[in-house]
Amino acid sequence: MPDGLRGRGASAAAAPPPPPSAEAIEAAVRAVLGSLEGDLTAKEAALLAELEALGRTVRRVKAEIAALGVEDITASHIPSATDELDAVVEHTAAATNEILDCCETLERLEPQLGGEGQAALRGAITRIYEACSFQDITGQRIAKVVAALKAIEARVAAVVGTVARVAPAADAGGAAASPAEAAAGARPPPTEGQALAQGPQLPGAGVSQDEIDRLLASFD
Amino acid sequence: MEGDAAGIMDKSINVLIVDDYRTMLRIIRNLLKQLEFENVEEATDGREALAKLRAGNFGLVISDWNMQPMTGLDLLKEVRADPRLKATPFIMVTAESKTENVIAAKQAGVSNYIVKPFNAETLREKIEKVLAHA
Numbered sequence: 280m281p282d283g284l285r286g287r288g289a290s291a292a293a294a295p296p297p298p299p300s301a302e303a304i305e306a307a308v309r310a311v312l313g314s315l316e317g318d319l320t321a322k323e324a325a326l327l328a329e330l331e332a333l334g335r336t337v338r339r340v341k342a343e344i345a346a347l348g349v350e351d352i353t354a355s356h357i358p359s360a361t362d363e364l365d366a367v368v369e370h371t372a373a374a375t376n377e378i379l380d381c382c383e384t385l386e387r388l389e390p391q392l393g394g395e396g397q398a399a400l401r402g403a404i405t406r407i408y409e410a411c412s413f414q415d416i417t418g419q420r421i422a423k424v425v426a427a428l429k430a431i432e433a434r435v436a437a438v439v440g441t442v443a444r445v446a447p448a449a450d451a452g453g454a455a456a457s458p459a460e461a462a463a464g465a466r467p468p469p470t471e472g473q474a475l476a477q478g479p480q481l482p483g484a485g486v487s488q489d490e491i492d493r494l495l496a497s498f499d
Numbered sequence: 500m501e502g503d504a505a506g507i508m509d510k511s512i513n514v515l516i517v518d519d520y521r522t523m524l525r526i527i528r529n530l531l532k533q534l535e536f537e538n539v540e541e542a543t544d545g546r547e548a549l550a551k552l553r554a555g556n557f558g559l560v561i562s563d564w565n566m567q568p569m570t571g572l573d574l575l576k577e578v579r580a581d582p583r584l585k586a587t588p589f590i591m592v593t594a595e596s597k598t599e600n601v602i603a604a605k606q607a608g609v610s611n612y613i614v615k616p617f618n619a620e621t622l623r624e625k626i627e628k629v630l631a632h633a
Contacts, residue, residue, distance in 0.1 A: 372520075372521075372522055375522045376522060376525070379522070379525055379526070379529070382529070383529070386529075401533070404533075405530070405533060405619045408526050408529055408530055408619065409526075409616065409617070409618045409619060411522065411526055412523060412526055412615060412616045412617070413616065414520070414522050414523075415518075415520045415522060415523040415594070415615060416594055416615060416616055418520060419565065419594055470570065470572075470573050471572060471573070471603060472545075472564065472569075472570030472571065472572030472573040472574075472576075473567075473570055473573075475564075475572065475595070475597075475599060475600050475603055476564060476565040476570055476595060477595060477597065477600075478565060478594060478595070479594040479596070479615070480594075480596050480597065484596075484597075485595075485596025485597055485614070486596055486597070486598055486601065486614070487596075487614070488613065488614050488617070488621060491596075491601050491612050491613075491614055494598065494601050494602070494605075495601065495605055495611065495612060498605050
């Protein structure tokens with residue numbers, strides 16, 4: 280490898296250059312177009328056509344993004360959706376706790392029944408306890424959806440900031456880090472436990488209790 | 500034999516249940532009460548659990564995996580690395596049902612692994628099994 284490239288490579292590894300903003304690209308296109316004067320060769324004419332097309336594309340994309348009103352996604356739609364999901368978790372937790380209150384009351388009454396009635400009531404209460412664990416599973420599934428929505432929100436904000444200049448700060452100094460990138464930079468690396476935590480799997484995607492038992496037995 | 504295990508199961512031990520969902524803590528506590536385990540304490544993440552384990556004397560840990568800031572797997576590793584706690588039976592009760600999770604838990608020294616949603620019979624069977632080998 281030539282020394283010059285090696286030197287550039289080392290420099291890039293230390294501090295990767297920020298990606299150019301849409302405005303920087305457009306300015307470069309205009310600068311190149313402005314420098315092309317006089318008779319053009321076929322190659323230069325083709326280049327000119329390409330650059331003009333690129334400039335039109337940049338302007339069209341900016342206009343389309345502005346017309347989409349994407350700022351509503353980060354300002355209203357996603358916060359509203361996550362609030363609704365938080366409310367679902369809150370209300371199902373409240374309802375589940377109410378059910379558990381009732382079960383605990385019934386458990387206290389169990390001894391008064393005695394015999395088969397007591398056993399039947401105990402069995403029914405156990406089944407209710409088992410069923411109430413749905414709240415944990417649905418809560419974890421909803422948390423995964425909220426995390427996905429927040430990731431979409433961060434990416435939309437980054438696109439808006441970079442291309443449509445809706446968030447001018449994103450262009451300061453070439454390319455500021457997105458909120459998600461900034462947050463990721465401040466966090467310590469995940470532990471193995473955090474990296475492997477994926478929450479409940481969809482039916483068929485995870486392993487069953489029987490399969491887990493066989494897997495654990497295979498270590499013995 | 501499961502019947503033999505049930506016979507020698509010491510129900511007077513202190514049990515620590517760890518889960519960030521208070522509803523789940525309540526469900527497991529009630530199921531343990533049905534199994535006649537009365538000495539049950541709770542923690543809502545691995546860090547709180549570790550502090551309680553180091554301060555107390557527990558004969559069984561039943562822990563969720565997905566908690567912040569310290570996960571159940573990280574708690575398990577801390578327990579197995581602590582000379583005083585390393586022999587404590589540790590059951591993971593979690594919705595994490597990928598093979599890689601089960602293998603990671605086993606390699607970290609988990610005593611048994613229950614996938615959510617679970618039933619009372621599975622809980623009883625796994626507790627009997629780990630206490631029989633404790």
